[in-house]
Amino acid sequence: MSENQLYAHKRRPKGRRGFSWTLALVSILLGLSFFIPTNYYVTRPGSAIELGPMINVEGGKKDETGSFMLTTVRMGEANLAWYVYAHVASDAELMPKELVVSKGENSEDFVRREQAVMDNSQKIAEAVAFRLAGYDVKVEKQGVWVMGTLEGLPAKQVLKIGDVITSVDGARTTEAKDLLQALAKKSAGDQVEITYLRDGQEAKTMLTLVPLPESKSVGIGVRPDNKQSITIPKAVTIASQGIGGPSAGLMMTLEIYDQLDTSVDLTKGYKIAGTGTISLDGTVGRIGGINHKVIAADNAGAEIFFAPQDTPDATSNYEEALATAKRIKTNMKVVPVKNVGDAVSYLNSQKPKNS
CATH class of the missing domain: 2.30.42.10 (PDZ domain)
Known part of the structure; x- marks a missing residue:
């Protein structure tokens, strides 16, 4: 072995030790990043959940083929690792904490508020659905x-x-x-x-x-x-599984109405997702994170997605949803709705899926 070969041979272990130290340092820093807080929340696509098993209407009939689904957004406080991830991932977004929780509001307050809003949304959905089906409310x-x-x-x-x-x-x-x-x-x-x-x-x-x-x-x-x-003539139970916020109002209304109107299969065999708040007059309102909800619906195999047409221009939820649908190249049909009647009319105009 030459002198140069011997010298190189002796130096290799030191180089490997240097690489090991670098790898260990990177691992430590990566681990610490999960414990370093930021002033942001990170939002990502959540899930699309069938409403049939969640909602039961006294004397109602559930569709055996199609389904209505609510859609969710996954949200959590962003540590440094999530902060970095959100800057490189196409389907993660950062929201300043003050837009999610009020100054001085703790996580318990936030959960309490979101649950209260969901409870109110459920009651309004019941009222709108029963009125739509011809009942006194x-x-x-x-x-x-x-x-x-x-x-x-x-x-x-x-x-x-x-x-x-x-x-x-x-x-x-x-x-x-x-x-x-x-x-x-x-x-x-x-x-x-x-x-x-x-x-x-x-x-x-x-x-x-x-x-x-x-x-x-x-x-x-x-x-x-x-x-x-709100007093309705039949009992309705809704197991919302800890889901908060008002954005499931439209889809809960459609599921309750579908169970009430036993003469019609409103879903026509399709998997139908969507989002939007609901008002007592049936108006469908704007929600946040609709791009994440479109992705969640597509991942669940939805064929139709209802999106609020809350403004007549490119800033509407519908246009946001349409842009996301085009970006992910989904075959899911995105349908604009201004009120619950728009959604019912659209579904009534569809041919049954297996016809």
Whole structure:
């Protein structure tokens, strides 16, 4: 062996040790990245879940061939690893934390809010479906639902997500606009008596009005919604499996209506997914993350996808969904809907799948 060969032979183990140290360092840094938080949430395609097994209508009949499916988005706090992943993956997005949770809101508050919104969406879906099927539905306005409280403002110290404000200074607040009108007559520094319900128990508190951030008005610092009692003539059970938010409203409405109208197979044998909030008048509203939901529906084999046509231009949910469908080259038909009647009319116009 020459002197040069011997020298090279002796140096190889040191090079391997250097590579091993580099690999170990990279592994350590990669591991640490899972524990380094960021100020973002990461969203990704979730799943498409059949509603038939989740929803049961008293005396109703379920389709034996086709199905309605709600679609979900996977969301979680982004550590450094997920932050990097979202910058290189085509189907992951970052959202600033303040757009997901309010300042001062903890994870328990967020879950409570999302579940409260889902519960409200379920009740509205029941009302719309029963009315669509020709049944009488009784809707009673109950008050102002607290969907969040703003950090540093009076309500934060007293009210919780899910509370229902029923009056201000003794004047009934049956809906959000009543609360806003009552406070509009006041000035900063005025005290008001707030009567509210929490878990069915009535309570009262005195709060001092303050100027609201980025507003010329005064208030107590709540994110309001309308709380109503809805009475339907048949029992409906919905096992939402911990899913939160309002975006399943349209699809739950269609499933309930389909079970009620036993004379028609509304699905015609197709696998139908979609998304959109639902209002008492049947209007379908905009939702977030529709690109992820299109991918989830396609992964589940959906053939039709209903998307809210919330605006008449390229910014609508429908146009977003259509763009995603084209990008992933799906054969799934994306259908725009402005109200639940649009979805029903479209399905009634379809030929049965196996005809």
